[in-house]
Amino acid sequence: xxxxxxxxxxxxxxxxxxxxxxxxxxxxxxxxxxxxxxxxxxxxxxxxxxxxxxxxxxxxxxxxxxxxxxxxxxxxxxxxxxxxxxxxxxxxxxxxxxxxxxxxxxxxxxxxxxx
Amino acid sequence: xxxxxxxxxxxxxxxxxxxxxxxxxxxxxxxxxxxxxxxxxxxxxxxxxxxxxxxxxxxxxxxxxxxxxxxxxxxxxxxxxxxxxxxxxxxxxxxxxxxxxxxxxxxxxx
Numbered sequence: 310x311x312x313x314x315x316x317x318x319x320x321x322x323x324x325x326x327x328x329x330x331x332x333x334x335x336x337x338x339x340x341x342x343x344x345x346x347x348x349x350x351x352x353x354x355x356x357x358x359x360x361x362x363x364x365x366x367x368x369x370x371x372x373x374x375x376x377x378x379x380x381x382x383x384x385x386x387x388x389x390x391x392x393x394x395x396x397x398x399x400x401x402x403x404x405x406x407x408x409x410x411x412x413x414x415x416x417x418x419x420x421x422x423x424x
Numbered sequence: 425x426x427x428x429x430x431x432x433x434x435x436x437x438x439x440x441x442x443x444x445x446x447x448x449x450x451x452x453x454x455x456x457x458x459x460x461x462x463x464x465x466x467x468x469x470x471x472x473x474x475x476x477x478x479x480x481x482x483x484x485x486x487x488x489x490x491x492x493x494x495x496x497x498x499x500x501x502x503x504x505x506x507x508x509x510x511x512x513x514x515x516x517x518x519x520x521x522x523x524x525x526x527x528x529x530x531x532x533x534x
Contacts, residue, residue: 352467399466413459
């Protein structure tokens with residue numbers, strides 16, 4: 310059971326370049342989300358999805374797009390990279406049942422530097 | 425809006441007990457989570473409180489008072505490996521997304 314897999318682990322981009330951060334989970338979780346983590350600011354929600362075909366914006370969505378064509382995959386696209394997007398990006402998935410909430414499972418993160 | 429406050433840093437001694445506080449000011453509160461994050465790694469789930477009271481899991485316990493907007497994470501018999509950042513996160517309403525505090529960096533000294 311791989312859990313949540315993020316690729317790449319490290320990436321350096323030049324200003325203006327675009328790229329896609331990949332996220333895949335094999336736990337059949339309906340909920341997936343993307344966060345960025347910056348020093349002193351905690352984790353901030355970029356976009357989230359409550360199921361295939363459904364996405365919505367979080368706290369800091371500008372400059373990012375997402376799609377959810379399957380339950381397993383939730384890629385994050387940077388449209389035109391800016392130095393302000395230098396951060397560590399985490400993908401997370403979760404599920405709940407009538408018996409309780411099982412919290413988030415996070416991927417190992419992608420460390421992105423935009424120069 | 426939401427406001428979640430935690431101390432930035434704490435230091436404790438191996439074998440001791442430490443309490444990490446979290447206060448929140450939110451509307452539509454529907455659960456509080458604690459996560460542990462070691463340097464350079466992903467956060468891992470520690471505990472979940474939705475009702476008032478204490479939840480115990482081995483050396484870790486978490487307490488919630490909804491009327492006071494207050495939670496704490498209690499770590500007993502501290503070990504060096506407990507040195508990490510501890511993140512408090514709040515869920516609102518029926519939504520699944522979490523709002524995180526900035527985290528408390530705990531350093532355990534020998």
